Amino acid sequence: MAIRVAHVGTGNVGGLALAELIANPQFELTGVNVSTPEKVGRDAGELCGVGLDTPTVTGIKAVNDLDAIIAAKPECVVYCAMGDTRLPDAMTDVMRILAAGINVVGSSPGLLQFPWGVMPDKYIARVEDAAQQGNSSIFISGVDPGFANDLIPFALAGTCQRIEQVRCMEIHDYASYDGIEVMTYMGFARPMDEIPMLLQPGILSIAWGTAIRQLAAGLGIEVDAITESYQREPAPEDFDIAIGHVAKGTVAVLQFEIRGMVKGHPAIVIEHVTRLRPDLRPDLPRPASGDGSYRVEITGEPSYAVDIIPSSRKGDHNHAAIAGAAGRVVNAIPAVIAAPPGIRTTLDLPLVTGKGLYAPSTLVTT
Template sequence: MAALLRSGKNVVSTSIVSLLHPASAAPAIVRMLEDACTEGGTSCFTSGIDPGFANDLIPLTLTGMCARVDAVRIAEILNYDTYDQPTVLFDTMGFGRPMDHVPLLLLPGVLGVAWGPAVRLLADGLGVTVERIEESFERLPAPESFSIAAGPIEAGTVAALRFEVVGIVDGAPRIVIEHITRLRDDLAPDWPDPPAGGGYRIDVTGSPSFHLELSMTGADGDHNAGGLLATAMRLANAIPAVCAAPPGLLTPFDLPLLTGRGLMR
């Protein structure tokens, strides 16, 4: 990435999620990339849908209509049965693995590394400081064997995952990013149900309070396809603004409102 920036190429990316919030990223990496931006006269913007758009622009826009904000919760509630990425589902997230297996995503601190920057970025937009990040998770087994696009899920292995990444502000859990991921709609019936087709639920508690449900579908009607396309287009549509921005590592606060200008035809 540094080589690209140094050579005069602007970068938009969904990877290195710590760069969603450069202020809390590893100083050595930030310094290296900022130096590359300065040398190449380029900019770098890291975003997506989650972490990304669903965690920053949408909730912050809602808070702009509040007289007081007490807490913000963003939940992704999706069935990943059509998500044909075995490495992500089985190795990283631990689906289809024994209940006592601890996958990469659930190792201590990893959830905070992955979603902590989004929590801190949201806190910046609210003008508050996150004292620490807390994380927790819960899993449920498959009641019987079944198959998803990524492969077989054996009875008794992990088939539903719920986790929270919590920003503690003034000693209280004020900013929460939650994921509720099922591999079948009927699993974990006591957990919150998804928006229509699956998507995001955003709750701003304050005066007034707001409750927003957002679902997405691809051209084939699939919510996972819609989410993947939205992730990519958040960045593709940012390219003109990123190229026009001053050199450096960018956050949404450094860019104008990104719209679908030119896409209605």
């Protein structure tokens, strides 16, 4: 019997996640919730962007009514509404869903990926209480923070004899990324003397603290402190990107690090190198191939350097990474439904293997 699922949020990740729910016969879509007035009343199949291989009419009309989504009694809600800039609202939403007895997977609120040591205990307790009330569970993930910071490094770490440091990197050109809210949050194309939300003191450590803390928990170490640093580079001249115009002198490169310190040693490091043009700051790490890659480096015995290069027939590296984030949460639905109530993490869930996803392409001849 198909798993009854509903969906909230049809932005970049949400649109591709919705496409998976529609295309995969193991799911039955019960409802779609949107926040943009222009999307209300449209068929769910119209809200997937390029996610669907063929146009699909589902008969499910988008609403702006979370009560209606809950009233349909799905087994799971895929929650992809923006959480970075509306954290209190996103937290309230998922707690309502959990308390109603409905499981949640999603890309937000990101702090619930591994909230211990990052969020105040009282807020964690509220989510846990809602889950216990509804006998439901929640799993939040993505790509970075997400599987590039937990699933992949854990797989490598499990083969080591000794580990001195784990470093997870995202090295991407964001020129084609059209998420203007996220780009503004990061400060791109903004004046150099303007400090964006992401770079306010402590925000990096909160946003990626979940990844640091989860890696530490998996390695069995205690992080004494989390430190952060960043550097930026201005655009050398005017140019245009997906979100609009980048004026000369505004932010065009952002590099940052978040470090989980253990007795003064950076045991776990998350590093991002984000450019708006590939020729900028050639001294900084570059993608392993093309315009974007993820890298996991483990220093120890043995040491590893593993590059993950996302690609897609439907778009570039940014599209492929977003598709991976969507796939991570959607494919976890059966495991999350089967899990004990509460906040679940990569450390809790069984390995999600891609069971049932094999589909040979007509483009592959050998």
